[in-house]
Each structure stands twice: as C-alpha cells, then as structure tokens.
Amino acid sequence: MTLENRAVRYQDLIPCTNAFIDTRSPGSDKKENFTVIGPGVAENPDQHVHISIPHGFNIGGARQPANCLNSQHSHLTEEVFVVHSGEWDFISGVNADDGRINLKPGDIISIPTDVFRGFECTKGEAQGVDQGKGYLHAVLGGDDPGRVLWAPSVFEMAKDYGLVLLDDGSLVDTTQGETLPEGKSAMPVTSPEQIAEHRVVSSKALESIIIRSDDFSWQQDTLLSEFPGVEEASLVGGACPAEKVQAAKLGWQHGFVVRALRFAPGATIERHVRLEEEVIFIHQGRLNITVDGETIELSQGDNFTTPIGSVRRFENSGSIAAIYYVTRGGNEPKAPDFV
Numbered sequence: 001m002t003l004e005n006r007a008v009r010y011q012d013l014i015p016c017t018n019a020f021i022d023t024r025s026p027g028s029d030k031k032e033n034f035t036v037i038g039p040g041v042a043e044n045p046d047q048h049v050h051i052s053i054p055h056g057f058n059i060g061g062a063r064q065p066a067n068c069l070n071s072q073h074s075h076l077t078e079e080v081f082v083v084h085s086g087e088w089d090f091i092s093g094v095n096a097d098d099g100r101i102n103l104k105p106g107d108i109i110s111i112p113t114d115v116f117r118g119f120e121c122t123k124g125e126a127q128g129v130d131q132g133k134g135y136l137h138a139v140l141g142g143d144d145p146g147r148v149l150w151a152p153s154v155f156e157m158a159k160d161y162g163l164v165l166l167d168d169g170s171l172v173d174t175t176q177g178e179t180l181p182e183g184k185s186a187m188p189v190t191s192p193e194q195i196a197e198h199r200v201v202s203s204k205a206l207e208s209i210i211i212r213s214d215d216f217s218w219q220q221d222t223l224l225s226e227f228p229g230v231e232e233a234s235l236v237g238g239a240c241p242a243e244k245v246q247a248a249k250l251g252w253q254h255g256f257v258v259r260a261l262r263f264a265p266g267a268t269i270e271r272h273v274r275l276e277e278e279v280i281f282i283h284q285g286r287l288n289i290t291v292d293g294e295t296i297e298l299s300q301g302d303n304f305t306t307p308i309g310s311v312r313r314f315e316n317s318g319s320i321a322a323i324y325y326v327t328r329g330g331n332e333p334k335a336p337d338f339v
Contacts, residue, residue, distance in 0.1 A: 001307075003289075003296040006051070008036050010129070010301025014048040015063065021171060022071040022154050024161035030068045034061035036303050037279060041075065041140065041148050045170065051305060055277040056329040057256040058140040059303060064121040065133045071154045072096050072118040074198060076146035078254040079117075079138065080110045080236055082325050084283060084301065086134020087123035090210075092116060092201040094151045094190075099203040106213030106283060106323070108235050108258070109206075110250040114198050116151060135301070137281050139327050141255045155189045211235055211249050216260060219246060223335055229267030229316075233260040235325075242335040253331045261324045263287075263316035271313045272336040277329040278306040285322025288315040311339055 015032035022028045033040075037051045038058030062070060066086070072094060081090075083103045090109055092099040094116045102122065103109060111117050121134040147169040158165065162175035165187045172178045180186065201209075216233040219225055222244045225232040232245065237257030239247040245259070261269075263285070271290075280287070280303070287298045290313040291306060297317055298304055306312050316322045 003291055003294055003304075006305050006307070007296060007298060008050045008303040010299075013061065014050070016047040018046075018171075018173075020071075020148065021150060021158045021163055021165045024163060025069075025071060025154070025157040028069050028071055030065050031070060032063040034063070036060055037305060038140075038143065038145075041145050053305065054143045055279065055305070056143060057277075057327060058138075058142070058145055059279055059281075059327065060138040060140065062119075062136045062138065063130070063133055066121050066124045069120045070118050071157075072116050072151035073154070074116050074149045075111075075113060075140065076149075077113060077141035078110060079140050080108065080250075080254070080258060081119070081139075082137040082258075082281070082283065083107050084135040084137050084281075085125040085128070085130040086121050088134055088136065089120045089122050090206065091118045091120065092206060094195050094198065095153070096151075098200050099206045101203055101206040101210060103210060104213070107210060108213075108250070108325075109210045110236055110254070111209060112199075112252075115201050116195075116198050129301070137283075137325065139256065139258065149190055149194065152189050152195075155187075209250065217246065218262065219244075224261065224269050227267065227269050229264030230269060231262040233262075235260055237331060240332050243333065255329075255331065257328050257331065257333060259326045259328070261314075261326060263314070263322045263324070265316055265319055265321065267316050269314040270338060271311050272338045273309060273311055274306070274328070274333070274336050275308060276333045277308060279327045280304045280306070281325045281327075283323045283325055285316060285320050286318035287322060287324060288317040289313070290315075 035049045036059040124132040164172040167187045218231040222232045234245045234248040235258045236250045282302045291310045
C-alpha cells in the first residue's frame with residue numbers, strides 16, 4: 001500500500017448527502033457526511049469508505065453550511081469532535097433542550113455514550129475552501145461503532161419525507177419507489193425506557209466535556225516535544241508515563257487517545273517507530289511525513305494513517321506554525337522507539 005493510498009486529502013473527500021434518516025428534514029438537508037477510516041455509522045450503503053483498514057477506532061467528518069443541523073441521536077461508543085472550520089453548537093437532550101455550547105476552530109469535545117446529542121453549524125468559514133461552511137473532524141470508538149439511536153421526533157420527520165429506517169440499520173427511500181424488503185421490519189421508535197437510560201446534561205455540564213484550543217496544556221517535556229520547536233498537548237486519555245504525557249481533561253477511557261502537536265516552522269520529530277495505529281489530521285499548516293524513506297506532504301484538512309512498525313519522521317514543511325491532531329489506538333500507547 002503506497003503512502004498516497006494511506007492519505008485522505010481534504011480536496012478528495014467523497015461526501016454522502018443522504019447518509020442518515022434525517023437527511024431530508026428541514027435544516028438537515030444540506031449536510032455532507034464522510035467516512036474516512038473504518039465503516040462508520042452511515043445508514044446508506046452507498047456511503048464511500050476511503051480506507052477500510054481496521055484501526056480500533058473510526059475517523060469521519062461532517063461538513064455543513066450555517067444553520068444546518070445534525071438531529072438528536074446517541075451512539076454505542078465514544079464520539080470525539082475537533083472543530084476544523086466554522087463555529088458549531090453542540091446540543092444535548094432527546095428534545096434538544098437540555099444544554100447547548102458553542103465551539104470554535106481547534107476546540108475539541110468528547111461526548112459519552114449515554115447522552116443524546118446533536119450539532120449545528122452556526123457560522124461558516126469566512127473564506128477559503130470551506131467558505132460558508134464548517135467542517136468537523138470526528139473519531140468514533142471501536143472497529144464497529146454500532147448503529148445510531150435517534151430521538152423519536154426524528155422518526156416522525158423522516159416519515160413525512162418518505163424515509164424509513166429498518167431494524168438492520170439501513171434506509172428505505174419510498175420516494176424512489178423502494179419498499180420494505182421481504183422479511184425486514186422498520187426500526188421501532190426509540191422507547192421511553194431507552195431514553196431513560198440517557199443522562200441529562202446541562203449547558204454548564206457540557207463545559208466538562210470540552211477543551212477550548214486556548215486552554216490546551218502544551219508540554220515541552222514529553223518524548224515527542226523534547227525536539228526543538230515541538231509542543232504536545234494531551235486531549236483525550238489518561239496519563240501515559242512511558243511517553244511522559246499528562247492525563248487529559250477528557251481523561252476517561254475511550255479505547256484511543258487524542259493528542260495535539262504544535263510545530264514551529266522547520267521543526268522536526270526525528271525517526272521513530274510506533275506499535276499502535278496512528279492517524280494524523282492536519283488542522284493548520286503543512287507536514288512532511290517520511291515513512292521508511294519515502295516522503296509525503298500533507299496540507300490542511302488531510303488525514304494520514306501511518307503503518308504500524310514503520311520508521312517515521314515528521315517535519316513542518318511550511319512557513320507558519322502547524323497544528324496536527326493525532327489519534328492513536330489503545331488507552332495507553334507504548335513509548336516511541338527512536339532509531
């Protein structure tokens with residue numbers, strides 16, 4: 001597999017505009033969903049999967065114009081979002097009335113499994129490739145993150161627009177002449193008992209599951225940040241003494257960790273080997289990654305999955321400070337082995 005095949009470039013992302021049951025609901029009909037790594041949770045089998053290699057977690061994305069809503073739902077595994085562009089409101093509660101919090105570019109939120117959530121782009125990017133829209137980088141736990149559990153109101157809206165969700169998690173579009181397949185049944189509307197298993201999370205409580213980019217705890221004493229011009233911030237996961245990484249505010253176990261790396265222009269992390277899946281998302285700037293002697297350059301919005309056991313080297317190839325978000329498999333990654 002070539003390095004280019006391990007990169008998913010932002011400009012090459014293939015969206016699905018009818019991935020979920022709320023795809024025709026007013027205010028939700030302009031969203032684009034992306035499955036970058038892993039199967040994701042899309043209900044439309046036509047959703048394109050860019051990289052299918054199992055990682056122990058899934059990488060996805062959502063791009064929406066201002067005032068476009070992703071309806072209330074919950075997941076079976078942890079869900080983490082990084083705001084890449086635009087501004088976004090995250091909304092809690094089965095009826096979207098428990099809490100609301102606004103996040104800006106670079107901010108991160110980790111939403112536990114027992115919380116109904118939705119999200120709305122409230123302000124698109126002023127200029128650039130996402131002008132008028134915002135983009136969320138998403139991480140879902142597990143190789144198979146399961147199905148979405150929708151709020152009851154979403155089923156009612158979907159029915160009005162000809163969409164039926166089946167009990168196997170797939171969609172039937174009656175406006176296209178599709179009918180329920182023989183032996184298949186519609187998914188039951190979420191019950192009061194299922195709703196009661198979810199927590200009520202207020203706007204104030206939502207503050208406990210976010211970290212604003214201005215509040216990142218940048219370290220210069222981790223194994224990776226001992227290189228000049230490099231800083232590392234722990235965002236998701238507990239302390240990792242082997243890497244000299246502090247516990248993150250979002251420190252409960254997710255099955256993966258998320259870190260931020262900030263590189264000054266020209267800064268490098270020299271050749272090393274890792275034993276976990278590692279996905280790098282470029283939030284700002286550029287990055288040269290050299291893997292086993294071959295180099296690839298990444299730019300803003302790109303994802304790259306580094307082969308386990310490969311020798312890799314990172315260099316900020318741009319003229320401005322660069323920020324990368326890194327997701328690694330496991331709750332406590334092993335220390336990198338420098339070569």
